[in-house]
Amino acid sequence: MSPPTSLSHPITLANGKLTLRNGAALAPMAGMTDVPFRTLAWSYGAGHMVSEMVTAKPELWDTGKSRSRRVLIDGVTPQAVQIAGHDPLVMAESARRLVDEGVELVDINFGCPAKKVCRRAAGSALLSDIDQIQRIVGAVASSVDVPVSIKTRIGLTLDDSEGTRAAIAAQNAGAQLIVMHGRSRACRFKGQAQPHRLREARQHIDVPLLVNGDVIDSLSASRAVSASGADGVMIGRGAMGQPWIFAQLLGQPMPDFAERLDVIGRHLQMMHEFYGDEAGARIARKHMQAYLQCWGAAALIPSFMPLTDGAAQNQWLRLHRASLLGIAQSAAANVVVQTPFAA
Template sequence: MRIGGYELVNNLALAPMAGVTDLPFRLLCRRMGAGIAAGEMLTCDVRLWHTEKSRRRMDHSGEPEPRVVQIAGGDPEMMAEAAQRNVDAGAQIIDINMGCPAKKVCNKAAGSALMRDEPLVQAILEAVVKAVNVPVTLKMRTGWDPEHRNGLNIARMAEAIGVQALAVHGRTRACMYQGNAEYETIRAIKQSVSIPIFANGDIDSGAKAKHVLEQTGVDGLMIGRSAQGRPWIFHEILAALNGEFFAAPSIATVRDIMLAHLRDLHAFYGEEAGVRVARKHIDWYAKSRASAPALRQAVMQATDATTQLDRVQAYFNALEEAPEESLSSAA
């Protein structure tokens, strides 16, 4: 699978998620089998890039190619400037966000709110494609609401302008993350354009990945929330697509993955902030486990990195002595 001049190692992508897909998590998911991973959504207002939060979002140090920066906004000129500045800083693919359903984004006429205004979509796509000499991709939803599924129109428009790949979440903006993703619209988009298409939404297992690929005929799959606490889902899906057996990671393996991830978060954010950020990842790693509340209580009380790591290690060491609580329950 190719995006512009970049040949991906496979057809699995990590979806950009604000507050989740920071550099440590992207690197982890790439090690776990993701073929490409976009950074967290970055505002197109360059005046806001001088905060510590934005600087971290723009950090792609040590990241394997291609380095993908996602930008969001509703002003064509500002989007073009943001794209060019990121390319100057080392971005190799610029992804445009028209998929985020969050109110704080949509209220600023950005994210999936843009799908209500196709002339503005066209102006933004044309401005960004013209501004940079790297591939431009687009992440969008199937439409604004179930009565206005205009994803097909926008996909055709994007291809004509020069966008080189699309990721389509199988919900409208109005659906947020509720209900089930639908793939008929994604299938129609794939049949109508020739550029690579990623299907996104509710792909949470190897079996579901095979089903979505068969139903839609898309080129690739984009995994978002299902990777939270389960970064090995990319290995699981690759095994399923290749007809291979996937052995769920042992408790010891999960412990080691988790501890390495936490150490990377502590190093990336600094100890105090890293401990805070790590809490949500710990919660995801332990979700659905009978003893998860005990871990949550112990870890949430930890205020330094050493204590947090020690308590996580102790939790998983204890689980090794309780084989009846299988890791499949956490999946």
Template sequence: MRIGLHSIQPRVVLAPMAGVTDKPFRLLCKRLGAGLAVSEMTISDPRFWNTRKSLQRMDHAGEPEPVSVQIAGTDPRQLAEAARYNAGHGAQIIDLNMGCPAKKVCNVWAGSALMRDEALIGRILEAVVAAVDVPVTLKIRTGWDAGNRNAPAIARIAESAGIQALAVHGRTRDQHYTGQAEYATIARIKSERGIPVIANGDIDSPQRAAQVLRETGADAVMVGRAAQGRPWIFREIAHFLATGEELPPPSLDEVRGILLDHLHALHAFYGEEQGVRIARKHLGWYAKDRPENAAFRAVVNRAQTAGEQVVLTEAYFDALRDGASVSLPAVA
């Protein structure tokens, strides 16, 4: 799959997720096989570009190419300026968010709320495409609700405006992340449009990825929640798509190494206090399928320093590796 001049290989994409796909996580997923990792959503309002959070979200130094940055907003002129700003600060692909179902985003008519105003969508897409020399992509849902699945109409508007790839989550906005994703709408869009289409929603295994590609004819798959605590899913999917064979699961020692590397990266990127706090959710995701998950989180979440967090994590995995009962050091 190509987006502008960029070859996306393998055709497995990390979905943009607010509060999740920060720079440390993007780097990790790229290292473990993602062909493209889209940044978490950045705001288009220039009043907030110099806040600590925005500066962290706009930090792309050292990221493997291509660097894809997602922006969100409602005003065409403001979004165009945000696209120019991000392109000037390292973005090689600008992605527009019209798929986020969060209430605080939709209440200001951003994210998936924009799908209720196709005329405004057209003005936004034309303004952003005209503003930058880098490719512009778009992420949408199948519609606002079951009675308004207008994604095919928006796909037509997007292609006409010069959008160079379209990611479609197989749910309506009112579903949020409940129920099951449907892929018929994605298949219809792919059959009607000439731009690359990326299928998103419930892609949680190599087999499901292959099935969705067959059912939709999509050019790539996008993985979101299934990568939380399991970033090696990208290499598993890529290998299965290339060979039809399943990779063995990572060893406990490899998972331990991946998680500790992730912890160190979070502490270095955010600083100790913020890094420790952000790392807690990732620790929970890594351990979520283990029976001792609740006990592990109860102890690790009390860690206040990077050193404590690392020591507790090492002790947890060492106990699992040695086949001993998990007994973690106490935390003050």
């Protein structure tokens, strides 16, 4: 087992009101980091997890999608839900409702570049109106007695410092945790993340800072933390197909291949149960694609994709267990051991 890493340290928020159990957080990803996936990520040590984005609009509060994104997960702390919107009063009301439902941390999305979010002047579009960011965070923070965090980007483009200005404004308005994705709004998800661009924000804010973008293993986590000066990392796409990655980031033992296959089986079942058989089987396809790609077994993806019900998907996994173990074992024979996080 590797020694404990600096990411293993708890992160205290709001003068001790809340503690994140470590600095290896899972990034919210709509359609991916749902209740089943977060349940697994937590079991492998994720120190902080935020729900998929929920709109603050009251008229959409009771849709099935919004309700399923707000489901709290037993044993997870803090229970954190992310909201997106642009009207401070509506956001504050939404935050109050969340707290009534048991939410312990409200995260505000100032980073999403998606058109349907930005068209309504929400998400990363608000990086062009820092005063509005301050008004939103102020309204939310003063309406609930739980910590508020924000997730944003380094700027509108790589040439400005709007992300730093947003972080300062949010802290001044009461945010207790800042997450910053090392890409600009214009970059969307393209190009390499630039963690060193968080340095400026780091110098101006005292609350904990998490760096996000292109963290895929212990080495990239280590680099992102030293380049940015952040207190921890938030990992998104790098966790897809490997919810056990948090164990690696924390220097804990990784599950062996047989256990990983058990986890995949459990994940399938959780999706079938959480969404119902048909919807669960549909959502399972995206995750199985990620698992098989990570596994080095992409050639098997086409045989899984046509399966439309839970029983068929479970059976597929049982039938392919031996060949997947074989693929993993021969790949492991050629594996290069990675540098542990703590240098």
